[in-house]
Amino acid sequence: MLNQLETYSVLPARDLARAWRFYRDVLGMEPDEERVEGLLYRTPKGAAIVVYETENGIATTSADRAAWFKDTEGNIICVSQTVAFGRSEAGSGRARRAPRSATDSPSPVPGRTSG
Structure with a gap:
């Protein structure tokens, strides 16, 4: 059953912009996609990780x-x-998004705008 589905890890984040910086600066990961529900990351082996912003x-x-x-x-x-x-x-x-500070990009992913 699971071998026919894409499985992924889902991680909550209180501040999506801060989580984006952590994954980039500490783990060296860039998101593959910014989705309505959060950021989608892929590991080098293809495992998916979705980071949701939560309230x-x-x-x-x-x-x-x-x-x-x-x-x-x-x-x-x-x-x-x-x-x-x-x-x-x-x-x-x-998706609910926390207000971002003036020093943050409008979107947690540079070059993209929040929708």
């Missing part, structure tokens, strides 16, 4: 909602829900 451990896009929390053993659990496109319960239809 209090919750991420919302027009298609999905997800929340991260710790269980009683300290493990981080993600619960997600696919939301039907166009439904008002998905919020504004755009």
Whole structure:
């Protein structure tokens, strides 16, 4: 079953611009894509990593909602829900983004603008 699907890691971030700088400056990684839900990175072997911006451990896009929390053993659990496109319960239809400082690029990825 999983051998027929693309699997990926999903990591929450409180500040997407700060996460982008960390992945670039510390890990030497550049995102392959900036998606509505966050940044998509690929390792040299092709593994995908999506970094979502969260507000209090919750991420919302027009298609999905997800929340991260710790269980009683300290493990981080993600619960997600696919939301039907166009439904008002998905919020504004755009990912929530924290305000960026004047020193940050308007988009966490230089040369791109936030949408």
